[in-house]
Amino acid sequence: MTLSGAVAQLLEIALALAGAPLLLGWVDQCRARLQNRSAPPLVQPYRVLRKLFHKESVVADSASPLFRIAPYAKFGCMTLACAIIPTVSTDLPLATAADAIALVGLFALARTFLALAAMDVGTAFGGMGARRDMLIGFLAEPALLMTLFCVSLITHSTSLANMVETMNRRPFGLEPSLAFAGIAFTIVSLAENTRIPVDNPATHLELTMIHEALVLEYSGRHLAMLEWAAALKLFAYSCIGLALFFPWGIAEIDSPLAMITALPVLVFKLAIGGVSLALIETISAKMRIFRVPEFLATAFLLAVIGLLVHQLLGA
């Protein structure tokens, strides 16, 4: 472990923890503007977090310890995910701990914990939310895995740092399999981050909600942890997408100077990403829950087609 590696690692974690709510605020702001509403301030998510942290936590009588552990576990999983995804540097000591497959496993672990916690209280909505979230998960997870495999086949590696480095060094050229993978990845990210058209983060209509139904019984600090974790997840997904499909500007080993230039590039890329997310959310309508499997199956098939195209053209 080099010193610059350790510094880059800490910087990445700090950046994710501090910057994730900002990205959420930016998306909300863009969305409000696009929909001709007056936009909330950029720091609104921080205010929400502060408010929630200062509120009393009310826990259901019937809740077991699992219910109270789950928010922290999810937060931990998402923080580690942000730590192993190369955002500003590829020289990360933690990156060897988990490759692309383990990253998907990490997301699945967080999902499982939250689904179990939602079932723990034993209300009708908790179980419904858990079931719907697992429904999305079982299709989104393999689709995400296949998307990452598309890149892995090109880079001959599943180590995230290595994948990003190889993509970065590759001469610019359009790879058809990556186009398929990119579309699939976009769909998966929409579903995984509970965005329109799959789920609406702003809804509180009981019958349509997915993520909100999962966290319905949470309040106070537990809810704050979950909101923060959701922001971290959006940040993590944006960063994987940017790192794999637009890898330019990420620093490599032994170039601490490049890290300083990498930061503004990342902010710029995230800002563009936020605008496009808001745009997608504005121009599409929420789907019925049973259209969602078809939507995600499309992503899964696109990713598999991406793999096949690579085998046909590349191998």
Added chain:
Amino acid sequence: MIHIDWILLIAGGWLLLATASLLVLRATRIVARWIFPAGAALGLGLLVVALDAAFSPAEVAELVIGLPGLPMHLRVDALGAYFLVVIGVGVCGTSLFSAGYFRTEEGTAPGLLSFEYHVFLAAMTLVVLADDAYTFMVMWETMAVSSYLLVTANHRLASVRSAGYLYLLIAHIGAIALLMCFGILQDNTGDYRFSNLRSLRLDPAWSSVAFGLAVFGFGAKAGLVPLHVWLPEAHPAAPSPVSALMSAVMLKTAIYGLLRVCLDILQGGPWWWGMVLLALGLASALLGVVFSTVQTEMKRLLAYSSIENIGLIVTGIGLALTFHAYGMTALAALALSAALVHVLAHTFYKSLLFLGTGAVLHATGERNLGKLGGLIRSMPWVAWLVLAGALAGAGLPPFVGFISEWLLLQSFLLTTILPNSFLNMLIPLVAAAVALVVALAGYAMVKFFGVIFLGQPREDKLLQAHDAGAWERLGLLWFAGGVLVLGLMPTLLIELVDPVTRRLVGAGLAPAVHANGWLLLAPSGLERASYGPVAFLCGVGAATLLGVFIARGFFHGTLRRAAAWACGMAPLPVREQARLQDSAEGFGQPIRQIFETFFHVSRELPAPSDARPRYRVLIEDRIWLSAYLPIARAVDATARLVGRLQQGRISIYLLYSFLTLLVMLLLVRA
């Protein structure tokens, strides 16, 4: 010659225990407190000896018992030792659990049950030790019959008897195929020793026939599609420790047999052998996992999950056979390692889950998921230990289930260079199917754990449920500990399977793994892929603690308990609240809708005017309806036709004899 003697001593010890338990037929206390723990100690002994044998050269022995001039040949090599480890692991924990479990008679006297149980253990051990087809088949049948008796322990129930019958029937059809397989393998030399079979070079067509028979015979035991139908019937019928042993250990003896015949005796074959196994494995995995998500009975759910896991193991073996056919030893070693690691991983977590259902069944008397719930509060020990098993079964890091999944996906990913373009196209599709299966397994496990242990108790009697006793906890702890410790130290597993892959496909992963220390799993170079579970767990743990720390820093620390909010619904009585939760049917409903074509669903919907509306849905296996039932009907019809010959009058039978003689004479003349 030391290991094999010890192993024989242990098997003999089990047989001694079996005989001893016949002397104390009805003394439940003696059987539970002395005989089962002694069996567990022997299981631990087997584990230790087999671990040592795995890294030693092969040993052979000849037992004088047997038919005249046909002694029993035994041999322990790397492959056998690995599966002896599996047996030792499974037996040790399950016997510990059984010491606390068999407190009451379940239709069979405890002594008799213990007799069958210990004979079963000895038979499984000797199946793995056998070095000639004769010994193998005798032990294979002893294993089948003793497990049949164990399955039908509760033989006063008609459903248990019919489940046992189905199991015995399919086991015997499989055994006939194996008999024919060995018949072909000996190639008219009349010498059934495995060393002879290995040295023969069969005609390719005949070796393919032998391969097909082996797949059929071992597939019937392992529960490969379409011979899987006995599993979901037999497991719910059997007492839980027996289900645990059968699912976690006995199914693996079929995997052992498959490896022994395909990769050791036949030493691989053409590439399409691998494809056959790959197709069968994937079909089993997909069918098993889809069915397990829609089950409403906890042990049936686990039985279907076993079909899925066996499917994944066979997929790995199929991939290894394909690579082996093309001489790609490193990739074959990777795929075979994935399959073998999954064998051990599945032993740990499926035993844990089945034993957990046993504890639940004892505490509540209920096996229907729709009548359970909320047990985490009354049975915390069982709940938290089973949670480890459920997470491993869902293939989540850092548990042991993830390691085999990771290795399997790696072996798909590295396959870019097969000299067959058709296969190159197929491999990504298979990888996609495997990823789907693993994700669906997560769904099934969340359903299993969530419906049983979380939420509100769906019945009043669940409030009185008691936690498992000390012996049962010990058994569960053994498996839960393994699930976590091996999950954190995958290099130990690689170390253990290395001699086996070296023996079977001529390469191993251990050197590549050694290069990166014991914390990091990187079978094909650090820059290609790596997984470090300890760092992973520390990372998640540290980040979680950071979260707690942040929350504590911000927060004033008060926490209030109140009724569940449930979107502001007025608090209902607990019983009604419990009725509003997702039932097992409800939780599986999305999958049932998406994979509707897999099932044969018959529904009974209530009319709007019904005073007591009843909703009934029956999900059946299409294979059972379209393949098994017609065959059963055809057999019945034939039997009825043949029955007409049976007139009950001696004169008619004499006429038959006379006619037969006449036909024979005519034939001889011609």
